[in-house]
Amino acid sequence: MIRLEGVVVRVGGFALGEIGFEIPSAGYGLVIGPTGSGKTTLLEAIAGHLPLRAGRILLRDRDVSRAAPEERRIGFVYQQYHLFPHRSVEENIGYGLRGQVAGSRSQRIRELAELLNLSPLLDRRIAGLSGGEQQRVALARALAPRPDILLLDEPFAAVDPATRRALRREIRAIHEREGITTLQVTHDFEDAMRLGDVVAVLAEGRIAQAGTPDQVFRYPNSAFVAEFIGTGTVLRGVVERARHDGATDGHFGAHFRSGALDLEVVAEREGPAYAVLRPVDLMVSRSATPGPAPRNRFSATVTRVEPGSAIAHIHLDASGTALVAAVMSTTAEELGLVPGLTVMVAVKATAIHLI
Amino acid sequence: MSASRPVSPWSLAVWVLGALLVLFVAGPLARLLIQARPASLAAAFRDPELMASLWLTVLTATSATVCSVLLGVPLAYLLARVPFPGRRIVAGLVELPVVVPHPVAGIALLLFLGRQSPVGRGLAALGLEVVNHIPGIVAGMLFVSAPIVASSAREAFRSVDPKLERVARTLGDTAWDAFRRVTLPLAGRSVLAGAVLAWARSVSEFGSIVILTYNPKVASILIYDRFTLFGLPAAVPAAAVLLLLALVVFVVVQLLAPDGGARR
Numbered sequence: 073m074i075r076l077e078g079v080v081v082r083v084g085g086f087a088l089g090e091i092g093f094e095i096p097s098a099g100y101g102l103v104i105g106p107t108g109s110g111k112t113t114l115l116e117a118i119a120g121h122l123p124l125r126a127g128r129i130l131l132r133d134r135d136v137s138r139a140a141p142e143e144r145r146i147g148f149v150y151q152q153y154h155l156f157p158h159r160s161v162e163e164n165i166g167y168g169l170r171g172q173v174a175g176s177r178s179q180r181i182r183e184l185a186e187l188l189n190l191s192p193l194l195d196r197r198i199a200g201l202s203g204g205e206q207q208r209v210a211l212a213r214a215l216a217p218r219p220d221i222l223l224l225d226e227p228f229a230a231v232d233p234a235t236r237r238a239l240r241r242e243i244r245a246i247h248e249r250e251g252i253t254t255l256q257v258t259h260d261f262e263d264a265m266r267l268g269d270v271v272a273v274l275a276e277g278r279i280a281q282a283g284t285p286d287q288v289f290r291y292p293n294s295a296f297v298a299e300f301i302g303t304g305t306v307l308r309g310v311v312e313r314a315r316h317d318g319a320t321d322g323h324f325g326a327h328f329r330s331g332a333l334d335l336e337v338v339a340e341r342e343g344p345a346y347a348v349l350r351p352v353d354l355m356v357s358r359s360a361t362p363g364p365a366p367r368n369r370f371s372a373t374v375t376r377v378e379p380g381s382a383i384a385h386i387h388l389d390a391s392g393t394a395l396v397a398a399v400m401s402t403t404a405e406e407l408g409l410v411p412g413l414t415v416m417v418a419v420k421a422t423a424i425h426l427i
Numbered sequence: 428m429s430a431s432r433p434v435s436p437w438s439l440a441v442w443v444l445g446a447l448l449v450l451f452v453a454g455p456l457a458r459l460l461i462q463a464r465p466a467s468l469a470a471a472f473r474d475p476e477l478m479a480s481l482w483l484t485v486l487t488a489t490s491a492t493v494c495s496v497l498l499g500v501p502l503a504y505l506l507a508r509v510p511f512p513g514r515r516i517v518a519g520l521v522e523l524p525v526v527v528p529h530p531v532a533g534i535a536l537l538l539f540l541g542r543q544s545p546v547g548r549g550l551a552a553l554g555l556e557v558v559n560h561i562p563g564i565v566a567g568m569l570f571v572s573a574p575i576v577a578s579s580a581r582e583a584f585r586s587v588d589p590k591l592e593r594v595a596r597t598l599g600d601t602a603w604d605a606f607r608r609v610t611l612p613l614a615g616r617s618v619l620a621g622a623v624l625a626w627a628r629s630v631s632e633f634g635s636i637v638i639l640t641y642n643p644k645v646a647s648i649l650i651y652d653r654f655t656l657f658g659l660p661a662a663v664p665a666a667a668v669l670l671l672l673a674l675v676v677f678v679v680v681q682l683l684a685p686d687g688g689a690r691r
Binding site: 116119120121140141142144146147148150152154156157158167168170213214217219 | 588590591593594595596597598599600601608609612613
C-alpha cells in the first residue's frame with residue numbers, strides 16, 4: 073500500500089501539493105500529467121530523495137516520511153534507466169543484493185534474468201544494450217531486493233512502440249507475479265487504461281482528479297482533464313432546464329447551448345458548463361434516417377479524415393463548432409467520407425458528459 | 428579531375444601558425460635534452476646534492492598532493508552536488524590562486540604562516556615550523572596545486588548523474604556507500620588525473636617556495652641557484668633531469684585522461 077496524506081514538496085520555485093492519494097496493496101497506480109506537472113518530483117519525494125514540507129507518506133502502513141531512501145524498501149526505475157555504466161548487466165541486477173549469501177544472490181539474479189529475457193546478456197557491459205534491454209535491466213535491478221513498492225518514472229517514454237507494447241505486458245505480468253504495489257508516472261493515458269487500477273491526473277503540482285481509469289476517462293471532472301487525457305471534444309456553453317421536464321434523482325432534461333449548437337442533455341444543474349463529446353459517441357451517417365427518440369441530430373461538414381488501422385477519426389464542422397467522431401475504418405470507406413461532404417451526426421443525450 | 432584539392436590560403440595559414448607554436452614549445456625542450464649530453468646526464472644522476480633535492484621535491488610534492496586530495500575532493504563534491512548559499516563565491520575563491528602571481532602567493536603565505544602571525548605562532552607552538560622549513564615548501568605547493576585537484580574533481584563529480592546515486596540509495600546504499608560504489612569509480616579516473624597534474628604543478632613550483640623556504644632546496648630552486656652561481660652549463664644537466672621527470676608525469680596524465688588512449 074502507498075498512501076500520501078497532504079504531501080507538500082518544494083524544489084526551487086516549484087511547489088507540489090497538497091497531494092493525497094492511495095494505492096491499495098498489490099495495486100497498480102498511475103499518476104498522469106503533462107511535462108512539468110511534478111510527476112518525477114512526486115516519485116522522488118516518495119523515494120526519500122526530496123524532503124517533505126508537510127504531510128505523511130505511508131508505505132505498507134509504515135510512516136516513512138522521515139526515513140532515509142535506503143530504509144524505505146523501494147525499487148525505482150528512472151525514465152533514462154540510469155544503469156551503472158561501470159558494472160556488467162549481472163552486477164547491475166545484483167547491486168542491491170549486497171550482504172546476501174552468494175548462492176541466493178545468483179539465484180535471484182538468474183530468476184529475474186529469465187523472467188525478463190536477460191539471461192544471454194548477463195555478462196555484457198551496459199554500453200552496448202538497446203533501449204528496451206536497458207529498461208529490462210533497470211527493472212530487474214529494482215525488483216531484485218524484493219522491495220515493498222515499485223516506482224516507475226515514464227518507463228516507456230524512450231522506447232519504440234513495439235517495445236513499449238511488449239514492456240507493458242511484461243510489467244503487468246511481473247506486477248501480478250511479484251504482487252508488488254506499483255506506482256507509475258506517465259504522460260500517456262494509454263498506459264493508465266491498459267495497466268492501472270487507480271489513476272490520478274496531476275496538473276501544476278496538484279491532483280486534478282483520481283479514480284479508476286474508466287471513471288476518469290468517462291467522467292472527467294474538468295475541461296483540463298477531459299482535454300489532457302483525450303476523452304473527447306470539450307465544448308463551453310450554458311445549460312438551460314427544458315420546459316415540462318420533471319427531475320428524477322436530481323437529474324433533469326435540459327438544453328446545452330454552445331455557439332450555434334443546441335443539444336439535448338441530462339443535467340444536474342443549470343448555468344455555464346462544459347460538455348464532453350467522446351468521438352465514439354458521435355454517430356455519422358449520410359442521410360437523416362429516423363432513429364430512436366432521444367437523439368440529437370444535426371448536420372455537419374467533414375473537414376478532415378484521419379485514417380487509422382481500425383478506427384478513423386473524422387473531423388467535423390457543425391455550424392462553426394469543431395467536433396471529432398470515431399468510426400470504423402471500413403465504415404468510413406463505405407460512407408465515402410471525404411472533406412467537404414455534408415453528413416448527419418447523431419448523439420444520445422445521455423452520452424454527453426457535463427462538467 | 429585531380430584527387431587533391433588546391434590548398435586555400437586560409438588553411439595554409441592555419442597549418443603554418445599551428446606549426447610555429449609546436450616548434451616554439453618542442454624546440455627549447457629538445458634543445459635542452461640535446462645540450463645535456465649523455466655523459467653529463469649520467470653524472471647528474473650521481474650528483475648527491477641534485478639527488479637529495481629531487482627526493483625532497485618528490486616527497487614534498489607528494490605530501491602537497493595528498494593534502495590537496497584530502498581537502499579538495501570533499502569540497503569538490505559539495506560544490507558539484509550540494510546547493511549551499513555562497514556556493515559560487517566559494518567556487519571562485521578556490522580557483523583564485525590560479526591568477527595570483529606565485530611570488531605574491533609566497534608573500535601572502537609568509538605573512539599568514541610566519542612567526543609574526545597568530546597562525547604561524549600557533550603552528551610553531553605545536554612544533555610545526557613552516558617558514559624556512561620543509562612544511563613551507565609543502566604550503567607553497569599546496570596553495571598552487573589544490574585548485575587543480577578541486578576543480579578537476581568538481582568537474583568529474585558533475586559529469587556523474589546524481590540520479591545514479593539516487594538509484595543506489597533506493598537499492599539499500601547509505602550516502603557514503605553510494606559515493607564509494609558509484610560516484611567514485613565513475614569519477615575516480617578524472618580525480619586521479621587531476622591529482623597527477625597537481626603533483627606535476629607542485630614539482631614545478633618555484634615562485635612561492637623561493638620566498639617561503641629557500642633552504643632546503645627543491646629541484647627548481649637548486650637549478651636556479653646553480654644558474655645564478657655557476658652559470659648555464661652547471662644548470663643544464665639538472666634542468667634536463669627535471670624535464671625527464673616532467674615527461675614521465677605527462678605520459679601518465681595522458682593515459683589517465685578520460686579521452687586518453689588507454690580508455691577501455
